[in-house]
Amino acid sequence: MLADWEGTTKGSVMSTTVNVAPAISISGLVKTFGSTRALDGLDLEVAVGEVHGFLGPNGAGKTVTIRVLLGLLRTDGGTARLLGGDPWVDAVELHRRIAYVPGDVNLWPNLSGGETIDLLARLRGGVDQRKRDDLVERLALDPRKKCRAYSKGNRQKVALIAGLASDAELLLLDEPTSGLDPLMESVFQDCILEATREGRTVLLSSHILAEVEKLCDRVTIIRQGRAVQSGTLDDLRSLTRTNITAATDRPIVGLDGLDGVHNVRFDEGHVHFDVDGAALDGAIRHLSSFGIHSLVSQPPTLEELFLRHYGDELAAMNGAERGVT
Amino acid sequence: MTTLATDVARMAEPDAGVSDDRPELRKSVAGTGLLVRFVLRRDRIRLLLWFAGIVGLVVVTAASIAGLYKTPEQLASYARTVRGNSALIVQAGPGYGLDNPTTGAVMMNELSVWTILAISLLSVFMMIRHTRAQEESEQAELIRAAPVGRHAPLAAALVATAIADLVVAAGCAATLIFYGLSATGSIAFGSSVFGAGLVFAGVAAVAAQAASGSRAALGLGSAVIGAAYVVRAIGDVGNGVLSWFSPIGWAQSIRAFADERWWVLVLPLFATATLVSIAVALQGRRDFGAGLTAQRPGAAAAGPRLSSPLGLAIRLQRASVVGWTVGLGLIAFFYGIVADQAESILEDNPEMKDFFAQLGQGSITDAFLSMSVLVMALMATGFTISSVLRLRAEEMAGRTDALLATPVERRRLGLSHLAVAIGGTVAIMTICGLLLGAGFALVSADAGQVVRMAVAAVVMVPAMLVFAGLAFALYGFSPRWSPIVWAAFVWALVAGMLASVLNLPDRVLDLSPFQHVPALPADSMAWPPVVALLAVAAALMALGLWALDRRDMS
Numbered sequence: 025m026l027a028d029w030e031g032t033t034k035g036s037v038m039s040t041t042v043n044v045a046p047a048i049s050i051s052g053l054v055k056t057f058g059s060t061r062a063l064d065g066l067d068l069e070v071a072v073g074e075v076h077g078f079l080g081p082n083g084a085g086k087t088v089t090i091r092v093l094l095g096l097l098r099t100d101g102g103t104a105r106l107l108g109g110d111p112w113v114d115a116v117e118l119h120r121r122i123a124y125v126p127g128d129v130n131l132w133p134n135l136s137g138g139e140t141i142d143l144l145a146r147l148r149g150g151v152d153q154r155k156r157d158d159l160v161e162r163l164a165l166d167p168r169k170k171c172r173a174y175s176k177g178n179r180q181k182v183a184l185i186a187g188l189a190s191d192a193e194l195l196l197l198d199e200p201t202s203g204l205d206p207l208m209e210s211v212f213q214d215c216i217l218e219a220t221r222e223g224r225t226v227l228l229s230s231h232i233l234a235e236v237e238k239l240c241d242r243v244t245i246i247r248q249g250r251a252v253q254s255g256t257l258d259d260l261r262s263l264t265r266t267n268i269t270a271a272t273d274r275p276i277v278g279l280d281g282l283d284g285v286h287n288v289r290f291d292e293g294h295v296h297f298d299v300d301g302a303a304l305d306g307a308i309r310h311l312s313s314f315g316i317h318s319l320v321s322q323p324p325t326l327e328e329l330f331l332r333h334y335g336d337e338l339a340a341m342n343g344a345e346r347g348v349t
Numbered sequence: 350m351t352t353l354a355t356d357v358a359r360m361a362e363p364d365a366g367v368s369d370d371r372p373e374l375r376k377s378v379a380g381t382g383l384l385v386r387f388v389l390r391r392d393r394i395r396l397l398l399w400f401a402g403i404v405g406l407v408v409v410t411a412a413s414i415a416g417l418y419k420t421p422e423q424l425a426s427y428a429r430t431v432r433g434n435s436a437l438i439v440q441a442g443p444g445y446g447l448d449n450p451t452t453g454a455v456m457m458n459e460l461s462v463w464t465i466l467a468i469s470l471l472s473v474f475m476m477i478r479h480t481r482a483q484e485e486s487e488q489a490e491l492i493r494a495a496p497v498g499r500h501a502p503l504a505a506a507l508v509a510t511a512i513a514d515l516v517v518a519a520g521c522a523a524t525l526i527f528y529g530l531s532a533t534g535s536i537a538f539g540s541s542v543f544g545a546g547l548v549f550a551g552v553a554a555v556a557a558q559a560a561s562g563s564r565a566a567l568g569l570g571s572a573v574i575g576a577a578y579v580v581r582a583i584g585d586v587g588n589g590v591l592s593w594f595s596p597i598g599w600a601q602s603i604r605a606f607a608d609e610r611w612w613v614l615v616l617p618l619f620a621t622a623t624l625v626s627i628a629v630a631l632q633g634r635r636d637f638g639a640g641l642t643a644q645r646p647g648a649a650a651a652g653p654r655l656s657s658p659l660g661l662a663i664r665l666q667r668a669s670v671v672g673w674t675v676g677l678g679l680i681a682f683f684y685g686i687v688a689d690q691a692e693s694i695l696e697d698n699p700e701m702k703d704f705f706a707q708l709g710q711g712s713i714t715d716a717f718l719s720m721s722v723l724v725m726a727l728m729a730t731g732f733t734i735s736s737v738l739r740l741r742a743e744e745m746a747g748r749t750d751a752l753l754a755t756p757v758e759r760r761r762l763g764l765s766h767l768a769v770a771i772g773g774t775v776a777i778m779t780i781c782g783l784l785l786g787a788g789f790a791l792v793s794a795d796a797g798q799v800v801r802m803a804v805a806a807v808v809m810v811p812a813m814l815v816f817a818g819l820a821f822a823l824y825g826f827s828p829r830w831s832p833i834v835w836a837a838f839v840w841a842l843v844a845g846m847l848a849s850v851l852n853l854p855d856r857v858l859d860l861s862p863f864q865h866v867p868a869l870p871a872d873s874m875a876w877p878p879v880v881a882l883l884a885v886a887a888a889l890m891a892l893g894l895w896a897l898d899r900r901d902m903s
């Protein structure tokens with residue numbers, strides 16, 4: 025189920041793209057493998073020009089979604105539109121406009137990295153030689169090595185270069201950095217930012233939250249084949265509790281009674297509490313009536329966001345509810 | 350994966366490891382026992398097929414020889430034609446015991462070299478698969494992370510391969526005993542087969558350390574088998590000294606059924622021990638996943654031909670096309686050279702003569718040539734099928750998605766490998782036909798044979814394409830189940846080679862496409878069956894395309 029605040033997420037991204045059909049529009053998508061429901065009524069909307077984070081734990085259905093968008097899998101229900109076309113029927117025409125970087129990169133063992141990049145680029149319609157060579161250098165790939173001899177990270181670089189060197193409008197990236205070292209990851213992030221500056225759209229499936237926080241305009245969190253939340257990072261944060269530590273001139277009373285305020289604790293003249301995004305304004309007004317002289321607020325990290333949605337799974341795994349909120 | 354995970358978990362248990370007070374060597378092979386069980390379990394189907402293939406070869410040969418050579422006269426006539434025939438000695442070995450021929454000696458001359466080659470291949474494939482190829486897989490990390498000793502994977506591969514060799518060799522010996530041959534000779538044969546298996550397991554162990562990658566290791570191991578075959582061939586036609594430098598020569602020098610020389614068994618055992626120590630020493634000196642020789646670097650950019658699915662399919666399959674062409678071409682040339690002896694071999698053997706006479710109205714020589722063309726076509730069908738199933742291998746290895754994510758239609762991808770399979774099949778058969786003709790032209794001094802045999806070989810292609818079509822149709826519906834086509838292939842082999850022995854009804858035999866192609870040069874050309882086979886092949890391919898466009902890619 026999508027959270028009910030979805031209607032309020034028309035942020036700056038949406039206002040600039042009125043009248044433009046979304047790059048990806050999926051609703052009620054179902055995909056089953058035998059008795060497994062890999063996708064179970066998935067909704068996903070990616071606007072043109074945005075970097076959209078696609079988050080979910082292993083087995084949530086991220087890869088299956090992307091393979092449906094590539095026309096590799098048939099669907100069992102719902103609709104999926106990609107750049108205004110049908111991903112299954114119009115696969116070939118659509119593929120001229122997209123680039124795909126798989127998470128599990130499997131390459132031909134006796135082709136070199138350079139040959140693989142060129143092959144994939146040519147199949148898409150041609151190589152942008154300058155861009156290709158630039159990426160090879162920035163990602164520090166030895167293009168002469170046979171793919172058999174590459175580590176996972178290097179295989180991933182080959183796929184990334186082949187995808188990023190294209191002039192595709194839409195990049196479908198399925199956990200593209202899971203084998204890269206931190207240095208290469210930052211190069212990757214630069215490349216994605218450049219791509220957005222060129223006006224490209226990116227769907228970035230990931231479970232590296234820091235990366236998503238840095239790159240993405242909006243995110244969709246999926247779990248067991250269903251979108252559980254979708255919106256801008258700010259929207260998502262407003263749904264989560266902010267942690268506040270404050271000190272006031274006069275002793276605070278009545279804070280506990282406010283809606284949306286939790287875990288109120290006092291120590292050494294400070295008050296600590298968590299407050300729901302929607303109740304933040306009221307809580308701060310209430311505090312200021314006691315004369316605030318110091319205030320520290322910590323926004324929720326994506327980790328906390330994520331944990332909120334998978335917290336019950338974690339709890340079930342640990343066999344006991346943990347003492348958080 | 351589940352079973353691997355369980356095994357790794359079990360290795361992590363304290364009692365599976367090795368305590369610190371054991372000596373260094375013991376520690377370096379810790380976990381071997383579990384790995385052996387894992388290797389054998391992982392290969393159980395594969396090994397079953399190897400066993401069925403090799404022991405089946407012995408069964409079939411034993412059955413047919415027992416039927417064809419019953420009287421001392423028949424045995425003597427066999428020996429007369431074979432002894433001193435250099436072409437046959439090169440192919441099969443010196444023919445120990447043929448001066449006073451027994452069924453056992455004839456059997457060894459017909460059988461031993463093929464059995465030895467087969468078990469050598471089994472050893473090399475199995476060893477490389479569980480050493481070097483294993484290192485290149487993702488699972489290797491899992492195994493390395495578990496408390497297994499540095500040499501444990503190598504030790505486990507050796508032990509498992511030795512067990513497989515032993516079981517196959519015992520099966521071969523038991524078969525001969527079952528067909529009433531002497532137990533001593535049968536056990537000597539089994540021992541020689543086992544010994545050869547061990548030596549080539551040792552060879553593969555060294556190759557796995559030395560080569561730059563698993564494919565190179567496989568090539569190196571196979572090349573040593575080839576060299577061993579050639580060295581003993583030269584030795585056998587010469588004064589015999591060179592044969593002592595070949596493990597295949599040793600295996601035959603045990604002289605099963607011809608006054609056995611048991612002491613020769615020391616040679617393979619000693620060689621295996623030496624090779625294994627070399628492998629262990631080399632393993633201590635190289636990095637995990639790397640060879641002693643560096644990997645040759647590839648091109649930094651793709652050549653002009655690597656720009657379409659067809660270009661990729663050609664690149665991926667060209668080594669295999671060349672390998673099959675060279676291998677089958679040599680065999681074909683060989684058949685051509687011995688073709689004119691067919692008449693004399695069969696002279697004193699009315700049953701064999703009848704068998705060949707059934708094949709057509711032509712001369713016995715033509716019947717032999719037709720038979721040769723059929724044998725080559727059956728073997729080359731192995732290429733045809735595996736070439737089409739390369740599509741399956743590519744898809745299963747996860748390499749298809751990246752291609753289909755570009756503007757390449759599925760049918761174009763499918764047709765690319767199908768085109769290579771068809772082109773490769775035509776090329777292999779044409780060259781085999783030309784070489785068969787060239788060999789026969791040499792001995793018959795009739796240059797016209799070259800084209801005649803090439804035509805005969807090419808006429809087989811439509812039947813082979815039916816298999817390409819069947820493989821492609823199955824792949825179109827389900828890559829997982831597409832290997833079923835091999836069952837049809839085995840059926841065609843049985844129908845083609847053993848029809849007269851098995852006495853099967855025509856209706857059953859007619860299921861094999863090869864029953865319908867005109868057997869040139871013994872028969873005359875007939876177009877209707879050829880056209881019909883082509884139509885069936887085309888229909889199957891169209892069906893495959895239709896299905897491929899409609900299914901999930903896995």
Ligand SMILES: Nc1ncnc2c1ncn2[C@@H]1O[C@H](COP(=O)(O)OP(=O)(O)O)[C@@H](O)[C@H]1O
Pocket residue numbers: 057060061062080081082083084085086087088089903
């Ligand atoms: N080809 C397939 N056959 C059967 N089950 C599949 C197949 N592909 C994916 N699944 C299942 O669908 C679910 C979603 O998988 P996936 O999309 O790969 O997850 P992730 O979010 O980690 O990418 C998993 O439970 C997986 O086992």
Ligand SMILES: [Mg+2]
Pocket residue numbers: 086087127198199
């Ligand atoms: Mg995935």
